[in-house]
Each structure stands twice: as structure tokens, then as C-alpha cells.
Amino acid sequence: MAALTNIISKNLTVKPVQALLLFLLLVILLIIPMISGMTTITLFSRIFILAIFGMSYDILRGFTGIINLGHALFFGGATYIAGILFNRVGPTLDVLLLAIITAFVLSAIIAYIMGQFAFRGTGFSGVIACAMITLAFGEIVRHTAETLRDYTQGADGLTFRIPEMFQDRFMMYYYALIFLIVMTIVLRQFVRSPTGRVLQAIRDNEQRARFLGYDTKKYKLIALVVAGMASASAGIMFALLTRFANTELLTVQSTLNALLYTIVGGTGTLYGAIIGTGFVQIAQNSLLELRGIHEIFSRWLIFFGAIYVLVVLYMPKGIIGAFYQLHASWQKRKKHG
Amino acid sequence: MSETLIETKNLTINFGGLKAVNKVSISIHKGLFTTIIGPNGAGKTTLFNLISGLLQPTEGTVIFKGTDITRLSPMQRVAMGIGRSFQLTNVFPTLTVHENIRLALQAKNRTGYRIFTSYKRFRSLEEAATKLLEDVLLHDRGNFLAGSLNHGEQRKLELAMVLALKPDVLLLDEPTAGMALEEVPTMLELLEKTKKEQDNTILLIEHKMDLVTKLSDTVIVLVNGSVLTRGTAAEVSEDPEVLKAYLGGGILNETTA
Amino acid sequence: MAAGLSIILGLLGVVNFTHGTLFIWGGYVSIWVFGLSGNFFIALLAAIAAGILMGLIFERLFVRPVYGNVTAQILITLGLMTIFTDMVRLLWGPNPIPANRPDFIDGTWIWGSVIISQYRIFLIVIGVLVAIGINFLINRTRVGMIMRAGTQSPDMVQAMGINIKVYFSGVFAGGAALAALGGALYVPLVGSVWSGMGINNQILAFIVVILGGMGSFYGSAVGSIIIGLTVAMVSWFYPPLTVYSTVILLILVLSLKPEGLFGTAVRR
Amino acid sequence: MKPLLELKNISTFIGPFHILQGVSLEVYPGEAVVILGRNGAGKTTTLRSIVGLQPAASGQITLDGVNLLGLPPYQAVRTGIGYVPEDYGIFDFLSVEENLLIAMWIEDKDTLARRDSVLDLFPALKDSYKRPASTLSGGQRQMLSIARALVNENKIILIDEPSKGLAPIIVEKVRDALLKFKNKSTIILVEQNFDMACSVGDRFYIINEGRTELNGPIQELYDDQELQRKYLGVVNA
Numbered sequence A: 001m002a003a004l005t006n007i008i009s010k011n012l013t014v015k016p017v018q019a020l021l022l023f024l025l026l027v028i029l030l031i032i033p034m035i036s037g038m039t040t041i042t043l044f045s046r047i048f049i050l051a052i053f054g055m056s057y058d059i060l061r062g063f064t065g066i067i068n069l070g071h072a073l074f075f076g077g078a079t080y081i082a083g084i085l086f087n088r089v090g091p092t093l094d095v096l097l098l099a100i101i102t103a104f105v106l107s108a109i110i111a112y113i114m115g116q117f118a119f120r121g122t123g124f125s126g127v128i129a130c131a132m133i134t135l136a137f138g139e140i141v142r143h144t145a146e147t148l149r150d151y152t153q154g155a156d157g158l159t160f161r162i163p164e165m166f167q168d169r170f171m172m173y174y175y176a177l178i179f180l181i182v183m184t185i186v187l188r189q190f191v192r193s194p195t196g197r198v199l200q201a202i203r204d205n206e207q208r209a210r211f212l213g214y215d216t217k218k219y220k221l222i223a224l225v226v227a228g229m230a231s232a233s234a235g236i237m238f239a240l241l242t243r244f245a246n247t248e249l250l251t252v253q254s255t256l257n258a259l260l261y262t263i264v265g266g267t268g269t270l271y272g273a274i275i276g277t278g279f280v281q282i283a284q285n286s287l288l289e290l291r292g293i294h295e296i297f298s299r300w301l302i303f304f305g306a307i308y309v310l311v312v313l314y315m316p317k318g319i320i321g322a323f324y325q326l327h328a329s330w331q332k333r334k335k336h337g
Numbered sequence B: 001m002s003e004t005l006i007e008t009k010n011l012t013i014n015f016g017g018l019k020a021v022n023k024v025s026i027s028i029h030k031g032l033f034t035t036i037i038g039p040n041g042a043g044k045t046t047l048f049n050l051i052s053g054l055l056q057p058t059e060g061t062v063i064f065k066g067t068d069i070t071r072l073s074p075m076q077r078v079a080m081g082i083g084r085s086f087q088l089t090n091v092f093p094t095l096t097v098h099e100n101i102r103l104a105l106q107a108k109n110r111t112g113y114r115i116f117t118s119y120k121r122f123r124s125l126e127e128a129a130t131k132l133l134e135d136v137l138l139h140d141r142g143n144f145l146a147g148s149l150n151h152g153e154q155r156k157l158e159l160a161m162v163l164a165l166k167p168d169v170l171l172l173d174e175p176t177a178g179m180a181l182e183e184v185p186t187m188l189e190l191l192e193k194t195k196k197e198q199d200n201t202i203l204l205i206e207h208k209m210d211l212v213t214k215l216s217d218t219v220i221v222l223v224n225g226s227v228l229t230r231g232t233a234a235e236v237s238e239d240p241e242v243l244k245a246y247l248g249g250g251i252l253n254e255t256t257a
Numbered sequence C: 001m002a003a004g005l006s007i008i009l010g011l012l013g014v015v016n017f018t019h020g021t022l023f024i025w026g027g028y029v030s031i032w033v034f035g036l037s038g039n040f041f042i043a044l045l046a047a048i049a050a051g052i053l054m055g056l057i058f059e060r061l062f063v064r065p066v067y068g069n070v071t072a073q074i075l076i077t078l079g080l081m082t083i084f085t086d087m088v089r090l091l092w093g094p095n096p097i098p099a100n101r102p103d104f105i106d107g108t109w110i111w112g113s114v115i116i117s118q119y120r121i122f123l124i125v126i127g128v129l130v131a132i133g134i135n136f137l138i139n140r141t142r143v144g145m146i147m148r149a150g151t152q153s154p155d156m157v158q159a160m161g162i163n164i165k166v167y168f169s170g171v172f173a174g175g176a177a178l179a180a181l182g183g184a185l186y187v188p189l190v191g192s193v194w195s196g197m198g199i200n201n202q203i204l205a206f207i208v209v210i211l212g213g214m215g216s217f218y219g220s221a222v223g224s225i226i227i228g229l230t231v232a233m234v235s236w237f238y239p240p241l242t243v244y245s246t247v248i249l250l251i252l253v254l255s256l257k258p259e260g261l262f263g264t265a266v267r268r
Numbered sequence D: 001m002k003p004l005l006e007l008k009n010i011s012t013f014i015g016p017f018h019i020l021q022g023v024s025l026e027v028y029p030g031e032a033v034v035i036l037g038r039n040g041a042g043k044t045t046t047l048r049s050i051v052g053l054q055p056a057a058s059g060q061i062t063l064d065g066v067n068l069l070g071l072p073p074y075q076a077v078r079t080g081i082g083y084v085p086e087d088y089g090i091f092d093f094l095s096v097e098e099n100l101l102i103a104m105w106i107e108d109k110d111t112l113a114r115r116d117s118v119l120d121l122f123p124a125l126k127d128s129y130k131r132p133a134s135t136l137s138g139g140q141r142q143m144l145s146i147a148r149a150l151v152n153e154n155k156i157i158l159i160d161e162p163s164k165g166l167a168p169i170i171v172e173k174v175r176d177a178l179l180k181f182k183n184k185s186t187i188i189l190v191e192q193n194f195d196m197a198c199s200v201g202d203r204f205y206i207i208n209e210g211r212t213e214l215n216g217p218i219q220e221l222y223d224d225q226e227l228q229r230k231y232l233g234v235v236n237a
Helices: A002-011 A016-035 A039-065 A071-088 A095-117 A123-149 A169-192 A196-204 A206-211 A216-242 A252-265 A270-292 A300-314 A318-336 B044-051 B074-080 B098-110 B123-135 B153-165 B181-197 B207-213 B234-237 B238-247 B251-256 C004-014 C019-037 C040-066 C070-092 C120-141 C142-150 C154-158 C164-188 C197-212 C218-235 C238-255 D044-053 D075-078 D096-101 D109-121 D123-127 D138-150 D169-181 D196-199 D220-221 D225-232
Strands: B003-016 B018-024 B025-027 B035-036 B059-064 B083-084 B167-173 B201-205 B218-223 B224-229 C108-111 C115-118 D004-014 D016-027 D031-036 D057-064 D081-084 D156-158 D186-188 D203-208 D213-218
Touching: A016 A039, A039 A169, A039 A196, A039 A216, A039 A252, A039 A270, A071 A095, A071 A123, A071 A216, A071 A252, A071 D075, A071 D213, A095 A123, A095 A216, A095 D196, A123 A169, A123 A252, A123 C070, A123 C197, A169 A216, A196 A206, A196 A216, A196 B098, A196 D004, A206 A216, A206 A318, A216 D186, A252 A270, A252 A300, A252 A318, A252 C070, A270 A318, A270 D186, A300 C040, A318 B181, A318 D225, B003 B044, B003 C004, B018 B044, B025 B201, B035 B044, B044 B083, B044 B167, B044 B201, B059 B083, B074 B083, B098 B123, B123 B153, B181 B201, B181 B207, B201 C115, B207 B234, B207 C004, B207 C218, B218 B234, B218 D156, B224 B234, B234 C019, B238 D109, B238 D220, B251 D081, C004 D044, C019 C070, C019 C197, C019 D044, C040 C070, C108 C120, C115 C120, C115 D109, C142 C154, C142 C164, C142 D096, C154 C164, C154 D075, C197 C238, C197 D196, C197 D220, D004 D044, D016 D031, D016 D044, D031 D044, D031 D057, D031 D196, D044 D075, D044 D081, D044 D156, D044 D186, D057 D096, D075 D081, D075 D123, D081 D138, D096 D138, D109 D169, D123 D138, D138 D156, D138 D169, D169 D186, D196 D220, D203 D220, D213 D225
Parallel strands: B035 B201, B035 B218, B083 B167, B167 B201, D016 D213, D031 D186, D031 D203, D081 D156, D156 D186
Antiparallel strands: B003 B018, B003 B025, B003 B059, B218 B224, C108 C115, D004 D016, D004 D057, D203 D213
């Protein structure tokens, strides 16, 4: 096991202690399905997949400082693409591949076009313009999905069959876990690349980045395309998990979900999105179980909004940030005491 | 005289009727240290903004190495070799000091579009960044977040970032602004070193006259958006017109009379 | 409604996503009070009161800490939008509620071949009255004077011995009241109210404000007319394109001229 | 005699900039104090710290025994300060009349009477009384800004570089106006125009690098050219 932690530690450039913790976490996650019921298994699969959606948002909000209010279109759009193709062509692995390619290509193109419009301005009005334009793009896609009832079934939702190998919930858990690990490594690599650093520089101080000679608009476009594709990949996995898509997936609310995952966990950290997703999803599930006590517990969105506003106001760095703060003050006290 | 690096012709900008910079024609010669002085509101920083591309002039042209760059974006100008620092400190606060410098180096080396390679793979950048940190006396601050540095240290970091771009001309906007008095001599030393070691062309805005006198080859005096005079520091400070601009003419009539 | 948003965005420099929510709250409250009291004007007043109350709460508790931070404003107001939209569903249920027009203006006038509903005329009258009222407030009163001065330099207004924060709250509440009034008036026009109505109108209002130039009251009036005409024309020729046309208009305006067509752009 | 306005060791930051690093000054009733100093020395910031627009981090500010430190600007001003900022602070969207009205938080008979007498001081303003302030020239703006500081019964008037950016003839007019009401009120004047400073001021303070370094009767400074060059000219000693 020491050798294993060593490998993890070396390849992920983390401290041995952290590597050991990561390894333990992995073991726990591997064991969970064997000792728990179907609800827990599905909940965790869901968390794994939505965490990717959250992380893709963190690339934008946390690392580049972009607010994209139409981000759900990549996620929901991919779910729809997979669903429609499975229904129209057939639930086979070939079709899944086709869906993945289609979703990737389309997200990249849409992200590119969206960025061309959204990243024109800078400063105060630039932020507003970006939020509005992305919101508008999201609404266009949602509206299109509602209009094309023949394909999407509109608000009623589209149910579809999926390839056989994904039908087993138990195995799906592991697929989702592997998917999460792979995507985390990929995105982590991205934010640690020279490009990723430039994105953070843009978030910190766009004007200065321009005066170092960086074409900041191009970098924002890269960020949006990468985030769009990551979120599309999560959308496809989501299709395989739920076998269902409705226009709810495309609403601003859905985008806000991703936003909530990242800010609860901590923006600009990538892992924060995973923690945030876990926290939010588990909170949602527990609240819904309290439904029997009072009707208000079924109004998830009220709690959602409340958590969200409180986090923005009082815990802008999220759980990870709060943890670091505690850690820092604890060490200070140790030093002095 | 040596070759002209930057030339402005009739540079003018209007801010709602106010001519912040009015028909300024100056030429900056290669290898010289030129300082711009002038009372508050004389248009010094605005002139920098016009040369570096943050603002577009209402009239006139900016020529750099013989090319008209008046309509180019700031990014393009940086690529051509114009590096600038800002009057207000302007670093990337949530990145480490080391990363701040590396970003500047990386911009010069054009490795910004390597999407999936870890930045740690670029050894030469790492080393160059460490070297630069030593140059500006920040070597023990490399792993600090830039935002946690004190003000004087941030100014030094900013100087290092401009140096990292290895520009043909450095525009430095009041590198000592807001510094504690004790820190100013260090900055002076750094500027002197920059001037000596690397045969740089430097354009500086500064208020502290002792600095100006020690550093400059040429001084340009800007008043109310126009060039009043230019010459060596000694010439300029003896110029009655300049005194008048600074003192409002009060004593001058009597001293000359 | 656009006027309310324009005032908030323009005078305070606050991006407000709660407007759509205030709009539907106005609608629900007015229907509810109309049902209780049977008097349409009391219902309208109740909607305005609800708007003011909510506006004050939003401003005091949530918006004040984030003045000057656009990103936080967008995030916070989006959160409030979520909470209060869902609250509507909790209080009045998720399904559309039918809304009746008050009897005295429910009829139509037939004028040659043109049929005009009395309610539309009523709306136009109210609209003109509100416009005149706002115009009077802004140009003829001390409050308006302070508001106009505040757009230029809040600091200097403070240096005149005026507590500008109170006025900021007032402006925010006033904008909120206009949104709620807009909702209360809109609902009888379309005949029902449902919780999803907010976001559509929010987008429309943003378009109007941005088209007209942020903070410019006359601009947003012109913006309303442009939007109205575009929507009418597109829905005449090819109805399914209506939503696209407005949204595309928004994208074009924002990306070509971010400060709006009549831009007194917001600086700060 | 007790000073009317007293600053003790004021320290003010703007963002990370430590602008004022120890400013102390005393202003006695009825006198006109001039603050001099080079660009960026902290003269404007001193005025802004008194009014509270740029709150001081530490030190002591009292006006007529009332503590001003920590008060929001609107309360600080109401203790009796008229503030004429560097860029005049005229509201462009308001008419000349409204610009005066907005400053009058009490609209009683006295204030109205005072307004009329102030207007007599600046006849140019009377002519464009109903016009939007955006149409005023630089000199008129300066007059309006000063007039605005005079309409209330203020204990002290702070004026920031009234000569800046104005043509010499206009500067003369501004000076005349200042001289006219100088005897009636206590004034702090920040000035780079030495002429203006000498003719209006009774006493001077020199701020250098964010600290008050020197003070005395204005005549002393006027006679000492070495001093002038050292602190105000382009040459450093």
C-alpha cells in the first residue's frame, strides 16, 4: 500500500499524507456499493456525474471569472442528444459513440459562437453583457427543445433505452466513479497547464494579462469550449444514469445548480465542486425525506436558494475555503499557545 | 544621437472637451533613460495610456520602430516590444509571486496555448523566474501570494514582470508611488541597475525629483497636456518656465526682476 | 416593469434578477387581494405594498453588502429569484391561476372593424400616468434631485450632508414597486398567472432596458416600443420565431453596443 | 485660544497606499490656512479625510470639540463644513439653482437669505440660474462650487485647488471672490498656485510625503526662497 500511495503522490504531485487519504477515500468509495442499498448507489452515481458538471462550471467561474448563465445547455443538450439518438437509432454502443462525438462537436461549436458574442466587452458592462448573452443562449436552446416536441416530448420529458452494459445500477456506479476520476485528472491537468494559469491571471486582473501580451478573449474562448465539452460529457453520463431527459435540465435553474455546487464547495479549487455536489445532493435527499414532517421540506428550491444566498454572502470561499481558514487559525493558535 | 524608438506626432485626446493630451510630439531615443515630469493633471499617465494602447487618441499617431501602431491593440503592442507598469499596483493577487513572473515570461515565450501539459514541465521558465526574483530582491517571497505582499514589494514584483517581457522599451508609471519612504532607495537602486545592466530604453513618470535627477538622461516637462520643454534634469530645473508651471508664477516675477 | 429595472440598474448600478420574481409576486398578490376584497384598486395597492416591502428587505439584507460587486449582485439576486419564485409555488400552488378582469373595464369597444378591449386602454392610461408620475418625481422633487445627483457622484451627494443610503433603499423599493405593479396589471391582460412567468418577463425587461440604454428612463420607453413592434411583427409573420427574435435582438445589441442604444452607460 | 479644527497625527490609506503618514494641523477661528506641497504629497487626501470621504485609519480630528473621525461624510459635513472639491463636484444633471438647493438641508428663512447674499457675490451665477450646470464654464463651476459651500452656516470652508485648470483671468476672479468672504469665515485652502496662496492665506502648512513638515505665517515662506525651492519647486535640495 505504501508503494501505491507513493505512486499516487508522485503522479498527482500531492503530499504523501494526502495521497494516503485519497487512497483510503478511493477504497471506501469502491466498497460502498457492496454494503449499501440501491438508493445510496444511485445517489452516489448521481453525485459523481453532477460533480463533473460542477467542475466544468468551476473552470469558468472559479478559474476564469466568467459567469455563464446558459451553461446548462451543454449538459442538458448532451443528455438530449444521447436520448434522442438512442430512441431514433437504437440503444447500442455504436450509437453512444456517435452521441459522444455529436455532443462534443456541437458543444465546442456552440461554445465558440457563444463566446464570440459574450466576451466582447470588459469591465462592468462586460460582466453584465456576458451574463445576459449567455442567459439568452441558454433560453434559445431551452425554447428550441420545447418547440421541437416531436423529438423531445417537451416538458413531459423523454424516456429512452440505453445500451445493455449500462443498465446494471451496480456497474453504473463504477463507471461513474471511473469517469469522475478520469475527468478530474483531465481538468486538473488543464488548470495546471500554462493555459490554465493564464485563465487564473485573467480572473485576477484581465487588464494586466492583456498588458503582458495575452489575447484574453482567445483564452476565455478556450475555457468556455473546454468547460462546455466537459459538461457535455457529464450530460451523456447523466443520460446513461437516468434514462430520462426533460426541459428542466436546460433551465437557468439547472445552471444555478452547477453554480451552487461550486460555490458551496469552494470556487477555483476544482475539488470543491466534488465536495459541493456531494453536500448539496445529500442535503437535498435528506430534506426530501423530511417531507412527511412538514410540507415545506418538499420545497427544495427554497432551501437551495437560501443556502446559495448565505454562501455567497457569508462563505464566499465555500467549504474548502472555510476549512483552510480554520486550519490556518488553528495553526496560529498552536504556534502561540 | 541614437536611433528613435518611439515617436508621437501631434498626439491629442479629448475627454469631453478637456484636452488631456494636446498635440504632443516627442521622440524617445534608443538606450536613453527619459523621464516625464509635470504637475498633477498634466496628462502624464494619459500619454502612457496612449502609447501603450489603453486609450485611442482623438488625433495624431504613435510610431514604434518605424511602424505606425496607433490603431493596434495593447496585446499587439506588447508583442512588438512595449512593456508597461501601472501607477496603481497591478499584479495577480491570488497567484504566487513566482507564478506572476512566470506568467510574464510565458507570455514572452508563447507557451500559453499548451493546454494539457503541466506548467512544471517548463524548467527553463522556472529558473528564469527564480533568477528575476533574485534580481528584484524578492527571492524569499516566491511562494507567497502576490496579494499578501506589502505595497513596496508589489511594486518590485511589477517591475520584475515588465522586465520579464524583455521589452524594447519600458514604460514605468511612478514605480515609487505610495511606497513607504524607507523603501524608495531600494527602488532607486533597482532602476539604476536596470538602466546600467541591460542597455534598456526606459520611459519613466516620476514625482520624486532626486530620483529623476539621478536617473534621467533626458527630462520632458508636460504641463496642461502639452510639452513645455525638454532637456537634462539640470537644464530643466533651472528653466524659469518650468518653475513657473510648478509654483504658479508667484515668486518668479520677483526673482527674475 | 422595465422602468423599474432601468431605475435600479441605472441609478444604483445594481444588476437585479429579482425583478421577474417581484413581477409575479405582484400578479399573485393582486389576484389574491382582488379575490378577498373584490376591489381592483385595493388589489393594485396591495401589489405595490408587497413590492415595496420585498424591495426594502432585498436591498437592506442582501444587496447592500454587495454594492459595487457586479458578480456578487448577479449571484445573490439569482438566489433570491429562486427562493421567492418557489415560495410562490408553495403559497399558491404550481398551476396557473386564472385572473379576471375587473367588471368595469372588461368590455370591448367596437370601432368599425377594429375591436379594442377596454382593459388595454386602461393599461395605456395607467402607463402614461406612471410615466408622468416618475417624470415629475425625478425632475421636480427634492428626492428626484438627489437621485439625479446620485447617479453622477454618490460621494459628492454625501458631502452635501445627505445620507445617500436611505435614498438608495428608496430607489430600490420604488423600482420593486413598479415591477409588482407591472405584474398586477399584466396578469388580467393574459388571463392567468403562473410561476414560470417571471423569467420570460425578466429577459424581456432586460432587453428593453439594455436597448434603451441603462439608466435612461426615456431610453427604456423607446426600448419598450421597439420590442413591442418587433414582437408584434414577428408574431404576425411567423409566430414560432417570436422568442428568438427578441433574444437575438438582445444578443446583437449587447455585443455590438454594450452600453445600449441611448447609452448613458453605467460607470462605477 | 482654542483651535476650531484640529488634526492630530492622521494616518490614511487608499487601498494599499499609505497616503497620509502623520498629518497634524490646527486652524483657529477666522483665519485662512493654506496647505502647500508637491504633487501627490497628500494635500487633497487631507481634506477628504476631514470630510470623511477618505476615512482616516487613525489619529484625531475634532471640529469645535466634536469628533469627526469615523463619521460618515454626510454627518461630518453637517457638523459645519463646506467642502469645495478639486473637480468642483458640480452635478451636471441638475440646474444651477438645484445645485444650490441640494446643499441646503435646512430650507429656512436664514438659509434662503444667505443664498441670496451668496448669489450677490457671484453675479455670473444669477444669469444662468435656471440653466443645467453642464453648460457652465470651468470658472463658473468653481464659483458655483464655492457658493454651494457658503449657503449653509458653516464653521469652516475647505477649498481644494481653486486655481487649477483655470485661465489666469479667471483665477483672478476666483481670488477676488475668496478675498471677499475671507474675513467672514474660517478657511482651509489647498493650493499649488503660490500667488494665490500668498494673497489669500494667513498661515501655511507644508505637507511632504504624507506628513506635515513645516508651518508658520505665510510671510515667512514668501520671504524664504530656499524653502520654496525645497518643498515646492522642481529641484530637491
